Amino acid sequence: MHNTDTATMNDQLSNQTSIFGLRLYVILGIIVGVIIVLLLFFISIYLAFKHNNSKKTKTTIPNISKDVPEITLDVPPQPDPSPQPDPPSEQSHPEEETAPLSYKRIQFEIGKNHRISYPEQRGSVEHSGERESRPLDQVNAVIPQVSHLGWGHWYTLRELEDATNEFSPDNVIGEGGYGIVYHGILKDNTNIAIKNLLNNRGQAEREFKVEVEAIGRVRHKNLVRLLGYCAEGAHRMLVYEFVDNGNLEQWLHGDVGPCSPLTWEIRMNIILGTAKGLTYLHEGLEPKVVHRDIKSSNILLSKQWNSKVSDFGLAKLLSPESSYITTRVMGTFGYVAPEYASTGMLNERSDVYSFGILIMEVITGRNPVEYSRPAEEVNLVEWLKKMVSNRNPEGVLDPKLPEKPTSRALKRALLVALRCTDPNAQKRPKMGHVIHMLEAEDSPYKEERRVRRDPGVGSSPTTSIEDRSKEEAAVSIDDGMLENEKCTNETSSNHEVEKQ
Numbered sequence: 001m002h003n004t005d006t007a008t009m010n011d012q013l014s015n016q017t018s019i020f021g022l023r024l025y026v027i028l029g030i031i032v033g034v035i036i037v038l039l040l041f042f043i044s045i046y047l048a049f050k051h052n053n054s055k056k057t058k059t060t061i062p063n064i065s066k067d068v069p070e071i072t073l074d075v076p077p078q079p080d081p082s083p084q085p086d087p088p089s090e091q092s093h094p095e096e097e098t099a100p101l102s103y104k105r106i107q108f109e110i111g112k113n114h115r116i117s118y119p120e121q122r123g124s125v126e127h128s129g130e131r132e133s134r135p136l137d138q139v140n141a142v143i144p145q146v147s148h149l150g151w152g153h154w155y156t157l158r159e160l161e162d163a164t165n166e167f168s169p170d171n172v173i174g175e176g177g178y179g180i181v182y183h184g185i186l187k188d189n190t191n192i193a194i195k196n197l198l199n200n201r202g203q204a205e206r207e208f209k210v211e212v213e214a215i216g217r218v219r220h221k222n223l224v225r226l227l228g229y230c231a232e233g234a235h236r237m238l239v240y241e242f243v244d245n246g247n248l249e250q251w252l253h254g255d256v257g258p259c260s261p262l263t264w265e266i267r268m269n270i271i272l273g274t275a276k277g278l279t280y281l282h283e284g285l286e287p288k289v290v291h292r293d294i295k296s297s298n299i300l301l302s303k304q305w306n307s308k309v310s311d312f313g314l315a316k317l318l319s320p321e322s323s324y325i326t327t328r329v330m331g332t333f334g335y336v337a338p339e340y341a342s343t344g345m346l347n348e349r350s351d352v353y354s355f356g357i358l359i360m361e362v363i364t365g366r367n368p369v370e371y372s373r374p375a376e377e378v379n380l381v382e383w384l385k386k387m388v389s390n391r392n393p394e395g396v397l398d399p400k401l402p403e404k405p406t407s408r409a410l411k412r413a414l415l416v417a418l419r420c421t422d423p424n425a426q427k428r429p430k431m432g433h434v435i436h437m438l439e440a441e442d443s444p445y446k447e448e449r450r451v452r453r454d455p456g457v458g459s460s461p462t463t464s465i466e467d468r469s470k471e472e473a474a475v476s477i478d479d480g481m482l483e484n485e486k487c488t489n490e491t492s493s494n495h496e497v498e499k500q
């Protein structure tokens, strides 16, 4: 019976059907095959869908408001969880180095209606050659929290990627100690410079915070403007106005051929612009800002040769009650003021010293320290003083200068440089006074007399009677100011130079 059934079934399966005369078992085979193919098709579509979904989740940009919560401007200070430290004393601030971490509120006020306030972490000073590192989850607490109504623009990573062709190497304009700088063009055709901060042991956070604190809301034609920032995930980027003609170091020390395009007038204009930017930082803001890294590579130039001070990554705020702060010595070799280098005591007069070195660099076309020179010429300050004391001020001029300046203009610039680099910080002029000295059309003698009539403008209140008489003697030399001077090698004070 069983054999008969099987035979019947085989017969039926082998019967030809009406579909193209195919046998039944062929038809069944085709149906099963189609079902399997369809199943595989649906399974693969399902898997592809799932994969896409998981990829999307990975690249979703974290909610900005989670990363950096928003606060409003001009809010009254919130009570601190920890007791406020005493106001800074008149002198040093060792607690800056040693205080345990606690929060204090910093208020950075520029003009009546512009105040930004946010917590600053105390004790955020570098230790033993390394900047403080902080886990990223703490970063949100110290990144300035800025209202969208406040200064600056919040750029998304996507916007900056688009502006820089995905941070293409072709867009790199330079690399500093704290990150790579890219040129970018925004959708509205604005040219920008983006500093992508290295996320190295918390440096990025600190640099970010310091720059924003120092120049976030500052606008001055001689200071590079910080347009905004990007803080997404671990990315920390600062977005600046783009300055389109390189930096002073490139123009002074780069390959420009035997004749520099920087005429004397252009050089003095660069110096004057830099002085104005620094005057604003020192005298136009409260708390004042000490730049700490004035040097030729941080002076950016426009096509019209106007100068703009950049790179506020090392800047420090100095409250009016403090005559100085103590902090780890930072800056660039050759530009750092001697008292700051030896004691760590910093105030705006350290910037004045660096500015004096900058003037010497601009006059001579030499670096502050050049080991390739004969021993007596390695140190720019020493060499320049020797040349002046040997009555050869013209011997210091950059051989690439297209035309020599007048003797008077050269002496004026040299006098300002020498005064700014006075080893005694108290005797250095303030930046506001430097502007007057540089701008003085008539003789420096008259300028000095004007200053003496108006002691607030120039001489430090601590200038002694003896110093004043030295200055009187110096200015009485007038046109022969530097030619008639004799200075010994150890005569590092230009007041002494002026006296002879």
Ligand SMILES: Nc1ncnc2c1ncn2[C@@H]1O[C@H](COP(=O)(O)OP(=O)(O)OP(=O)(O)O)[C@@H](O)[C@H]1O
Residues within 6 Å of the ligand: 173, 174, 175, 176, 177, 178, 179, 180, 181, 193, 195, 224, 240, 241, 242, 243, 244, 246, 247, 293, 297, 298, 300, 310, 311
């Ligand atoms: N806003 C800007 N516009 C145009 N170029 C810029 C701008 N900011 C910086 N640069 C250029 O990018 C380069 C790197 O600048 P950055 O300030 O990071 O470093 P640095 O001053 O050369 O070195 P360091 O910071 O280590 O002292 C410099 O050559 C500078 O000319």
